[in-house]
Amino acid sequence: MGGHSASFTACELLEHAAGAIDCILTGEGEAAVSQLLLAVEHDHNAVTAVPGVVTRNGQGPPPIFVKSLDDLRPARHLLRHRRQYFLGELEPCASIEFSRGCPWDCAFCSAWTFYGRSYRVKSPEVVVAELEQMREPGVFIVDDVAFIQAKHGFEIGEAIAQRGINKSYYLETRGDVLLRNKEVFEFWQKLGLKYIFLGLEAIDEAGLQKYRKRVTLSQNFEALEYARSMGLSISVNIIADPDWDRDRFETVRAWCLEIPEIVNISLNTPYPGTETWRTESRQLTTRDYRLFDIQHAVLPTKLPLAEFYAELVKTQQVLNKKHLGWAAVKDVAKIAAGHLLRGQTNFVKSLWKFNSVYNPNLLLSDHEQPVKYELSSPPPPQEKVDPRTMYIHAPGGRRGRAIDNSTKEFVNETRMGTSV
Numbered sequence: 001m002g003g004h005s006a007s008f009t010a011c012e013l014l015e016h017a018a019g020a021i022d023c024i025l026t027g028e029g030e031a032a033v034s035q036l037l038l039a040v041e042h043d044h045n046a047v048t049a050v051p052g053v054v055t056r057n058g059q060g061p062p063p064i065f066v067k068s069l070d071d072l073r074p075a076r077h078l079l080r081h082r083r084q085y086f087l088g089e090l091e092p093c094a095s096i097e098f099s100r101g102c103p104w105d106c107a108f109c110s111a112w113t114f115y116g117r118s119y120r121v122k123s124p125e126v127v128v129a130e131l132e133q134m135r136e137p138g139v140f141i142v143d144d145v146a147f148i149q150a151k152h153g154f155e156i157g158e159a160i161a162q163r164g165i166n167k168s169y170y171l172e173t174r175g176d177v178l179l180r181n182k183e184v185f186e187f188w189q190k191l192g193l194k195y196i197f198l199g200l201e202a203i204d205e206a207g208l209q210k211y212r213k214r215v216t217l218s219q220n221f222e223a224l225e226y227a228r229s230m231g232l233s234i235s236v237n238i239i240a241d242p243d244w245d246r247d248r249f250e251t252v253r254a255w256c257l258e259i260p261e262i263v264n265i266s267l268n269t270p271y272p273g274t275e276t277w278r279t280e281s282r283q284l285t286t287r288d289y290r291l292f293d294i295q296h297a298v299l300p301t302k303l304p305l306a307e308f309y310a311e312l313v314k315t316q317q318v319l320n321k322k323h324l325g326w327a328a329v330k331d332v333a334k335i336a337a338g339h340l341l342r343g344q345t346n347f348v349k350s351l352w353k354f355n356s357v358y359n360p361n362l363l364l365s366d367h368e369q370p371v372k373y374e375l376s377s378p379p380p381p382q383e384k385v386d387p388r389t390m391y392i393h394a395p396g397g398r399r400g401r402a403i404d405n406s407t408k409e410f411v412n413e414t415r416m417g418t419s420v
Helices: 004-008 010-017 029-042 044-049 111-115 124-133 150-163 175-180 182-191 205-210 217-229 246-258 275-279 305-323 326-341 346-350 360-366 405-414
Strands: 053-055 093-096 099-101 119-121 138-141 168-173 193-201 233-240 262-267
Touching: 004 010, 004 111, 010 053, 029 044, 044 053, 093 124, 099 111, 124 150, 150 182, 168 175, 175 182, 175 193, 175 217, 182 193, 193 217, 205 217, 217 233, 233 246, 246 305, 262 305, 305 360
Parallel strands: 093 138, 138 168, 168 193, 193 233, 233 262
Antiparallel strands: 099 119
């Protein structure tokens, strides 16, 4: 077993599995999985010599990075249900990676603690070769923050234009990155960029500071306006805190109704691997890992839990009213008809699934289910955490971030006053 979550909970996963799991491969699995398979085949005792391996009997050296992202070529032809993958209107949809890692350090996120605040990129030639082999018309660019570095975004885009690749793209980025690299996003719009996700996280300065987003409220709102001016379909995320009361929910609902964007509401959840797991002073109300899904409250709520869920779902229904069900059909009728003619039904079905997914009674009843996997308690809360104690991959400092000097200065300016 391996992956992002398992890397932060390796020892307790093994303990909970009671022998059902032989080992956890922490960090970037691609770098050591071949070595692990050889050890399993020829000498089980050599497993603990593999970088990143954790077993019940010991662990190997620290995990290592892949030598180059260019060496990673996904075997998409092995996917059995390839036509069923979709993302909104993009159906079928494939995913691709242009870069890996994030140089920022948001308190609620574990991308930076996993990768040691490194940032690496794929070469434009490899990216374009991958895109040419994709038969899916939709592409999800899975970078944590797309187009941090303008030069890299332009080089990939120019190579796509030269090859005449025609696809529709979805990506996620930060508001300040969008504003800094407007020309890149404009260029990509011409190439087929249709959808953009902005993690606003809060609609007040206090919220942005709490989550250490390192972007101002005015920048976020300016980025929204700019994305609208390009005619892109925009989704944004807002983090709801369990401390919200009815007035706060009502304020957020009013804001959501004022803007045309799709608004996703996620719950503030301290995950293992995030800084908030180490700093959150409120005691967890549950350690049932099944409920750590940013839709269930795992911290004490100011409102009674049933009322909190009712307010949460009522707020999420803004999305339902504006963008799902019959409200969406008139806007996407042509797209939906095209999908149905090709036998693609997932997008159309998703328009009516809101009430079966977001239901306050179901959310509440989940807390009554037997706990099958209980997380260990977090350590006593600390006011400040040494980031070096949180990393899965050891940080490489400036050498570990493939960014030019101007981008380095941009990132450093947002992080002014920190020591990480």
